[in-house]
Amino acid sequence: MSDRRLVVISAGLSQPSSTRLLADRLTEATAAELAARGHTAQVEVVELRDLAHAVVDATLTGFPTGALADAIAAITAADGIIAVTPIYTASYSGLFKSFVDILDKDALAGVPVLLGATGGTPRHSLAIDFALRPLFGYLHADVTGTSVFAATDDWADAGGDQTNPLPERIRRAGRELAETVADREPSAPVGLYDAVPSFEQLLGGA
Amino acid sequence: MQFGIFTVSDVTTDPTTGRTPDDTERVRNILTIARHADEAGLDVFATGEHHNPPFVASSPTTMLGYLAGVTKNITLSTATTLITTNDPVRIAEEYAMLQVISDGRMDLMLGRGNTGPVYPWFGQDIRQGLPLAVENYALVRRLWEEEVVDWSGKFRTPLQGFTSTPRPLDGVPPFVWHGSIRTPEIAEQAAFYGDGFLHNAIFWPMSHTKQMVRYYRQRYEHHGHGRADQAIVGLGGQVFIRKDAQKARDEFRPYFDNAPVYGHGPSMEDFTRETPLTVGSPQQVIDRYGKFREEVGDYQRQLFLIDHAGLPLKTVLEQIDLLAEEVVPVLRREAESARPAHVPANPPTHAERVAAARAAGQVHTQTVAAGDHWTGKTAEDDLEAAQAATPAARPGAAFGL
Numbered sequence: 251m252s253d254r255r256l257v258v259i260s261a262g263l264s265q266p267s268s269t270r271l272l273a274d275r276l277t278e279a280t281a282a283e284l285a286a287r288g289h290t291a292q293v294e295v296v297e298l299r300d301l302a303h304a305v306v307d308a309t310l311t312g313f314p315t316g317a318l319a320d321a322i323a324a325i326t327a328a329d330g331i332i333a334v335t336p337i338y339t340a341s342y343s344g345l346f347k348s349f350v351d352i353l354d355k356d357a358l359a360g361v362p363v364l365l366g367a368t369g370g371t372p373r374h375s376l377a378i379d380f381a382l383r384p385l386f387g388y389l390h391a392d393v394t395g396t397s398v399f400a401a402t403d404d405w406a407d408a409g410g411d412q413t414n415p416l417p418e419r420i421r422r423a424g425r426e427l428a429e430t431v432a433d434r435e436p437s438a439p440v441g442l443y444d445a446v447p448s449f450e451q452l453l454g455g456a
Numbered sequence: 457m458q459f460g461i462f463t464v465s466d467v468t469t470d471p472t473t474g475r476t477p478d479d480t481e482r483v484r485n486i487l488t489i490a491r492h493a494d495e496a497g498l499d500v501f502a503t504g505e506h507h508n509p510p511f512v513a514s515s516p517t518t519m520l521g522y523l524a525g526v527t528k529n530i531t532l533s534t535a536t537t538l539i540t541t542n543d544p545v546r547i548a549e550e551y552a553m554l555q556v557i558s559d560g561r562m563d564l565m566l567g568r569g570n571t572g573p574v575y576p577w578f579g580q581d582i583r584q585g586l587p588l589a590v591e592n593y594a595l596v597r598r599l600w601e602e603e604v605v606d607w608s609g610k611f612r613t614p615l616q617g618f619t620s621t622p623r624p625l626d627g628v629p630p631f632v633w634h635g636s637i638r639t640p641e642i643a644e645q646a647a648f649y650g651d652g653f654l655h656n657a658i659f660w661p662m663s664h665t666k667q668m669v670r671y672y673r674q675r676y677e678h679h680g681h682g683r684a685d686q687a688i689v690g691l692g693g694q695v696f697i698r699k700d701a702q703k704a705r706d707e708f709r710p711y712f713d714n715a716p717v718y719g720h721g722p723s724m725e726d727f728t729r730e731t732p733l734t735v736g737s738p739q740q741v742i743d744r745y746g747k748f749r750e751e752v753g754d755y756q757r758q759l760f761l762i763d764h765a766g767l768p769l770k771t772v773l774e775q776i777d778l779l780a781e782e783v784v785p786v787l788r789r790e791a792e793s794a795r796p797a798h799v800p801a802n803p804p805t806h807a808e809r810v811a812a813a814r815a816a817g818q819v820h821t822q823t824v825a826a827g828d829h830w831t832g833k834t835a836e837d838d839l840e841a842a843q844a845a846t847p848a849a850r851p852g853a854a855f856g857l
Contacts, residue, residue, distance in 0.1 A: 306721065307721045307722040307726070309721075310718065310720065310721030310722070311659055311718060311721055311722060311727070312659055313659060313660055313661065313664070313730070315661065315722075315726070315730045319661075442638065442640055442667070443640050443667070443671050446640040446641055446644055446671075447641065447644075448644065449590075449644050449645060449647075449648035449679070452586070452587075452590045452641060452644065452645070453590060453594065
């Protein structure tokens with residue numbers, strides 16, 4: 251029995267937000283599957299809406315402050331990440347991308363990530379695959395095979411996908427993330443000073 | 457403790473008047489600012505090095521060489537000299553020349569530079585920034601410390617029998633600082649050589665600065681140069697002062713709000729909270745900067761950026777007076793009264809470095825004068841001379857032609 255740190259990034263803007271709703275459902279599914287494997291999920295939710303000004307400031311000044319710095323530190327120390335964005339204009343939202351842009355380029359390397367997205371119509375379903383996956387691939391994240399797109403109709407009993415309904419896809423994605431996270435030792439966050447080569451090594455490499 | 461100013465040499469429109477100085481005016485203003493800092497009794501003037509508009513300080517040694525002639529007491533330095541894109545041979549030569557001209561009233565700070573295109577403009581690759589900094593500085597040191605150098609490395613053509621001139625003043629090279637914002641390897645480099653480390657904290661929270669300085673101090677001790685608290689530390693900061701704090705805030709706000717580096721982003725209040733930027737009365741600057749010692753330990757040099765964001769020359773000169781008259785004497789007194797006896801008050805002067813070198817048994821010799829085969833009228837003359845020179849007759853001149 252050991253703890254696993256999950257950090258949930260939600261880029262929804264409205265209150266309440268269907269993006270946050272999907273993020274919560276994915277988190278519950280993952281936590282339940284982790285519990286079934288004998289692990290307790292420690293969940294921290296990062297609502298990008300609350301950090302919007304800080305994100306822009308960090309983009310301009312080059313350093314994150316306050317709650318944004320805390321959020322980035324949490325992500326750097328996470329064992330698994332659930333990232334959910336609304337799809338605007340055929341891609342992730344600008345706020346979501348701006349937040350990802352200020353992460354250290356190695357912050358997500360090797361970290362298990364479950365991707366989710368919401369949109370008004372199922373015709374955006376592939377946005378995760380053509381927009382989000384390449385982004386997280388560039389960051390060397392370990393993205394689970396299943397990601398979840400929830401269109402407006404998916405939240406209705408009668409609408410959405412009858413063959414592969416939303417709850418089923420959420421369960422499957424949660425299971426995949428939980429398996430990946432459970433298989434690994436809890437991560438120790440890598441600090442700026444943890445792996446600095448000694449100067450003899452630096453000279454040798456020159 | 458030393459207190460001084462540094463310029464990044466930005467040419468910025470004054471947002472209150474819409475007026476932009478041209479490059480000539482800005483260069484002359486910087487010279488005026490440096491002379492005024494000397495007259496006001498500040499300890500250091502340092503200039504950055506940039507090769508792209510809107511910055512004008514492309515040639516630090518030209519500027520500092522002139523200033524060496526027209527100032528009396530102030531230490532002349534750089535902030536920073538680009539160790540990655542300058543030829544290390546030229547760095548060794550130019551700064552030795554500056555050292556001789558200024559009679560040792562200088563030091564220099566090395567940095568890798570933060571402007572991507574500068575690397576290819578000077579034939580380098582930014583992805584090699586760290587290895588360049590390591591190799592180039594190692595060569596600079598050899599050129600200063602050894603009279604005849606045979607060298608080969610990854611990044612420039614090899615040297616056979618090369619002597620860098622002029623030889624360092626009294627046979628002792630200038631004191632060197634290494635500036636880095638978030639690269640522990642550079643703190644490690646400074647620590648390895650027992651050089652100074654400056655953290656230019658102007659865009660960073662103190663929590664970060666503190667960690668960088670602590671790392672450098674630990675490694676300084678590890679490499680055997682003294683105790684951690686004896687390492688030579690400098691900080692960068694920025695202030696705007698008026699006797700009345702509210703007047704200071706009102707006057708500086710348009711400059712802050714429109715500055716290329718922080719304008720249109722966080723509020724001045726937010727930025728002030730997160731960084732060393734202090735806008736207010738002399739006492740507020742004293743209160744803020746007096747506390748940095750508690751964060752990073754007793755340190756030797758505090759540099760202030762005061763001529764940025766399009767502030768007019770008259771205002772900058774007033775800032776120098778306020779610093780020199782109202783702020784620095786108090787900060788210096790506080791720092792001095794708190795400093796343990798075993799911690800150096802200042803970075804080492806040239807005279808101290810000479811004394812230390814003599815105590816360590818290093819004798820100042822200069823035996824490089826030899827027959828000059830190298831000033832022929834044509835390149836072919838030099839080639840013949842090179843072929844005529846035998847290695848036995850000319851130590852270090854080993855041409856396998």
